[in-house]
Amino acid sequence: MNIIEFLSQPWHWSISGLMISFVMFLLIYLGQRFGVSSSYDALCTMGGAGKFIDYFNVDWKKRDWLLVFGLGAIIGGGIGISFFGSPLPVQVSEATVTDLQNLGVMVPTTIEEGRGFIPHDIMNFEALASLQGILLMVVGGFFIGFGTRYAGGCTSGHAITGLSNLQLPSLVAVIGFFIGGLISTFVLLPMILG
Amino acid sequence: MRLLKFLMVGILFGIVMTKSEAVSWFRIQEMFRFQAFHMYGIIGVAVVTGAVMHFMMKKGQFKNNNGEVIRFADKPKTYIASIIGGTSFGLGWALTGACPGPLYTLLGHGYWIVLVVIGSALLGAMVYGGLRSRLPH
Numbered sequence: 001m002n003i004i005e006f007l008s009q010p011w012h013w014s015i016s017g018l019m020i021s022f023v024m025f026l027l028i029y030l031g032q033r034f035g036v037s038s039s040y041d042a043l044c045t046m047g048g049a050g051k052f053i054d055y056f057n058v059d060w061k062k063r064d065w066l067l068v069f070g071l072g073a074i075i076g077g078g079i080g081i082s083f084f085g086s087p088l089p090v091q092v093s094e095a096t097v098t099d100l101q102n103l104g105v106m107v108p109t110t111i112e113e114g115r116g117f118i119p120h121d122i123m124n125f126e127a128l129a130s131l132q133g134i135l136l137m138v139v140g141g142f143f144i145g146f147g148t149r150y151a152g153g154c155t156s157g158h159a160i161t162g163l164s165n166l167q168l169p170s171l172v173a174v175i176g177f178f179i180g181g182l183i184s185t186f187v188l189l190p191m192i193l194g
Numbered sequence: 195m196r197l198l199k200f201l202m203v204g205i206l207f208g209i210v211m212t213k214s215e216a217v218s219w220f221r222i223q224e225m226f227r228f229q230a231f232h233m234y235g236i237i238g239v240a241v242v243t244g245a246v247m248h249f250m251m252k253k254g255q256f257k258n259n260n261g262e263v264i265r266f267a268d269k270p271k272t273y274i275a276s277i278i279g280g281t282s283f284g285l286g287w288a289l290t291g292a293c294p295g296p297l298y299t300l301l302g303h304g305y306w307i308v309l310v311v312i313g314s315a316l317l318g319a320m321v322y323g324g325l326r327s328r329l330p331h
Contacts, residue, residue: 013236016216019206020207021239023203026203036294040319055326056320065200068197072206073207073208076302077217078304079205080302081303096220096229100220117218123307137310137314138314139314141314141317141318142317144315145320147281147286148294149279149318149322150275150278151276151283156294160244164240164243165248169272175277175280176280178284180281180285181225182226183281184286188288
């Protein structure tokens with residue numbers, strides 16, 4: 001097995017966790033912090049939202065590093081599938097496959113059917129013409145932006161940086177992530193997809 | 195030069211998000227259904243090793259790349275914002291199957307539909323910014 005074949009397997013969770021910790025370390029070493037959702041504020045400011053809303057009336061150049069980091073995350077995604085793409089779609093547990101199929105969601109079994117990154121049959125441009133698609137993508141996206149800015153962080157800022165720095169507000173936020181996630185998974189999704 | 199370093203770290207992050215499968219809507223569903231350890235393992239290892247790193251950096255008075263002693267700011271103790279905002283993000287996380295970092299990475303995979311989710315997230319951020327003074331924190 002050469003290095004490319006080795007890296008092309010899905011990584012074990014312990015390797016992935018270590019690498020995320022390493023990314024956090026690199027950002028701290030470079031004088032910043034790990035928190036991706038702050039980039040939404042910077043994008044709103046760049047787009048001129050500061051003219052109407054004081055909250056965005058700040059110097060976005062202080063967050064230019066984060067926008068460049070986001071650009072890197074896009075490029076890294078391209079590199080990740082182009083050079084180290086897995087030969088099989090994401091293999092979730094049997095129980096999850098059964099649950100999702102019962103909801104009518106197609107779970108890809110071959111790479112031709114999809115990488116298993118997004119659910120293609122319910123997330124696509126045609127689906128935007130339906131209430132189901134609007135709820136999943138537009139309302140779902142709205143909740144992400146509104147919620148992460150209200151809570152002051154997302155998975156990177158609260159669940160990883162905040163918890164590892166023993167911040168109580170972050171623990172409260174992570175509990176919120178799960179309250180919301182469980183409501184969506186067990187109440188909203190069955191209603192939306194039903 | 196300064197920004198080039200952040201670009202490199204971002205690229206590393208994008209590769210990690212891809213190979214960890216944290217970008218997967220299906221993995222997020224599996225996590226919220228408690229049907230595999232995968233996502234808990236990733237976040238758990240990142241938090242535990244991160245906690246050791248924070249502890250050592252606080253004890254050691256290390257300097258960063260700019261020669262300044264590394265300090266860590268506490269998160270503001272706005273618990274109402276944490277719980278309501280956190281719940282809102284959780285609702286969106288499970289519906290879209292993505293958090294802010296993976297949304298960027300999915301664009302790099304060529305899934306342009308994700309632009310709709312990002313655009314909606316920016317709208318959500320803007321609404322928060324507009325309502326901020328009237329919301330409990």
